[in-house]
Amino acid sequence: MHGEQDQIIPGNALVVDQRHPYKVLTRFGNNFLQRFEAAVIKNPVLQGLNLLDTPGVLAGAKQTVNRGYDFTGVVKWFADRVDMIVMLFDAHKLDISDEFSQTIMACKGNDTKIRIVLNKADKVTNQQLMRVYGALMWSLGKVLATPEVARVYIGSFWDQPYSNDDNRKLFEAEEEDLFKDIQSVPRGSIVRKLNDLVKRCRIAKTHAYIISHIKNEMPVFGKEAKMKQIITNLPKIFQQLEQSTGIPAGDFPNVEEFQEKLKTFDLTKLAKLNQNMIDALDKMIQTELPRLMAQVPQDQELANDDYMMSVRKRDGGALYETDLTPFGDGATMDILSSPLQVKEFQYEFEKLGPSGDGKINGTQAKQPMQESKLPNATLRRIWTLADLDKDGKLDLREFAICKQLIKMKLDGHDLPVEIPDIWISPLDE
Numbered sequence: 001m002h003g004e005q006d007q008i009i010p011g012n013a014l015v016v017d018q019r020h021p022y023k024v025l026t027r028f029g030n031n032f033l034q035r036f037e038a039a040v041i042k043n044p045v046l047q048g049l050n051l052l053d054t055p056g057v058l059a060g061a062k063q064t065v066n067r068g069y070d071f072t073g074v075v076k077w078f079a080d081r082v083d084m085i086v087m088l089f090d091a092h093k094l095d096i097s098d099e100f101s102q103t104i105m106a107c108k109g110n111d112t113k114i115r116i117v118l119n120k121a122d123k124v125t126n127q128q129l130m131r132v133y134g135a136l137m138w139s140l141g142k143v144l145a146t147p148e149v150a151r152v153y154i155g156s157f158w159d160q161p162y163s164n165d166d167n168r169k170l171f172e173a174e175e176e177d178l179f180k181d182i183q184s185v186p187r188g189s190i191v192r193k194l195n196d197l198v199k200r201c202r203i204a205k206t207h208a209y210i211i212s213h214i215k216n217e218m219p220v221f222g223k224e225a226k227m228k229q230i231i232t233n234l235p236k237i238f239q240q241l242e243q244s245t246g247i248p249a250g251d252f253p254n255v256e257e258f259q260e261k262l263k264t265f266d267l268t269k270l271a272k273l274n275q276n277m278i279d280a281l282d283k284m285i286q287t288e289l290p291r292l293m294a295q296v297p298q299d300q301e302l303a304n305d306d307y308m309m310s311v312r313k314r315d316g317g318a319l320y321e322t323d324l325t326p327f328g329d330g331a332t333m334d335i336l337s338s339p340l341q342v343k344e345f346q347y348e349f350e351k352l353g354p355s356g357d358g359k360i361n362g363t364q365a366k367q368p369m370q371e372s373k374l375p376n377a378t379l380r381r382i383w384t385l386a387d388l389d390k391d392g393k394l395d396l397r398e399f400a401i402c403k404q405l406i407k408m409k410l411d412g413h414d415l416p417v418e419i420p421d422i423w424i425s426p427l428d429e
Contacts, residue, residue: 001038001039001040001041001050002040002041002042002043002046002047002050003040003041003042004042005040005042006039006041006042007040008038008039008040009037009038010033010034010036010037011025011033011034011035011036011037012030012033012034014036014037014038015033020038024077025074025077028069028070028073028074029068029069031067031068031069032068032069032070032074035055035069048185048186049083049182049185049189052078052082054075057099057100057103071103072099072102072103072105072106073106075103075106075107076106076107079106079107079110079113080109080110082113083113083185083188083189083192084113084115084181084182084185085107085110085113085114085115086115086117087104087114087115087116088117088119089116089117089118089119089136090119090120091118091119091120091121091123091124091128091129091132092120092123092124092132094132094135094136094139096139096140096143101143104143104144105143108144111144111150114144114150114151115150115151115153115178115181116136116140116150116151116152116153117152117153117155117157117178118132118133118152118153118154118155119155119156119157120156121154121155121156121167121171122155122156122162122163122164122165122167122171123156123163123164125164125166126166126167129154129167133152133154136152137152151181153174153175153177154167154170154171154174155170155171155172155174155175155178156171156375157175157178159374159375159377159378159409159415160374160409160412161372161373161374162373162375165373168376171375172375172376172377179377191293194289194292194293197289198285198289201281201284201285202251202285203251203253204281205247205251205278205281205282206241206247206251206252206253207253208273208274209241209245209247209273210237210238210241210252210253210258211270211271211273212270212271212272212273213237213240213241214230214237214267214270215270215271215272217230218230218267218268218270223267227262227267230262230267231259231262231263234255234258234259234262235255238255335404335408335413336416336420336422336423337420338422339422339423340397340400340401340404340422340423341400342396342397342400344400345396345399345400345403346396348368348399348403349396349399349400352364352365352368354395354396357393358395358396359391359393359394359395360393360399361393362392362393365383365394365399365402369382369383369402369406372409372410374406374409374410378409378415379406381415382402382405382406382409382415385405385415385416385418386398386401386402386405386419388401388419388424397424401423404423
């Protein structure tokens, strides 16, 4: 989440902070709260969204280990409230464990939010990738049990060179689509909240009719026997209400779950139907919410377009931004604090045929940059950093910066947020 000062907030402190909507998570107990924490970072991306990362899903023998809290319950709580759910699968490891299957089932009812990511697809050949994709869809079809196919993004979602770049264009197109999808989350958040409000209103209306019907069925005497009969005949009661009220079958709750909940209640204490409240609810759904929805797209789109433009302009896109601190990679700090050896790259630069102004254009630089096999998103970030005067061309120094940044990535180091002054000054010449 976004904040003015980087910090880690432990779960027990987070749930009592009135600025955040996590108080209800106390019901999952201290074992969960000890593992729950929030990382506050000053980053422009997080001004428009929060990112939630779940612990790895257990597989194999590890599934017998007790987490100490209701993991699927926590997943369901968040799934009902988030705007997007991203499920990651490795191309060389597609097995869906029992816990993963339960986790996916906990997301049921939020199918439109789910995005599937087939990661590390560069680790397999073209033929293997086709088989892996088919196996993934088959496995998901059994778990999700929906006729609609979930959106699957295929690629290698990190900034290291591709092991197999035969599908480079596919991976890069998929990566761009996924980032666009994520970037659309702030724009659609208000619409989603209104959609959830309508959904909750319909559920509340259905619940009111069910409770009222059960209340009217309760006799003055023989209540215990009647309660058992009502719970047993609940499926028939749902059918009767569907016919008498016109409520769609899809708005009714799960019969088995509702039966279990009714067993813990005294049905004689249920409330009668308040028709005035039902009429007010219908008016809000049919009149007030559509009028509110009509006002959202224009204002929301303008606000979020400005937000996304500010994100994309920041060093080639803040989604790719890394923060360099003295507590990070010491080798990276050493590289960035050393003068740039520009003359080492002069011969390669001259071979590319710079123009009269001593610069090469993007077309000339593209091939030698792509020989690194780094993803285009990383190369785009490198170009943005190296092009110091932002003229779309590279002179010798800028080309040397570009090549040095590529070498840093290939050696496993993070890219800097900005080019150090010692690389820009001509002291090494």
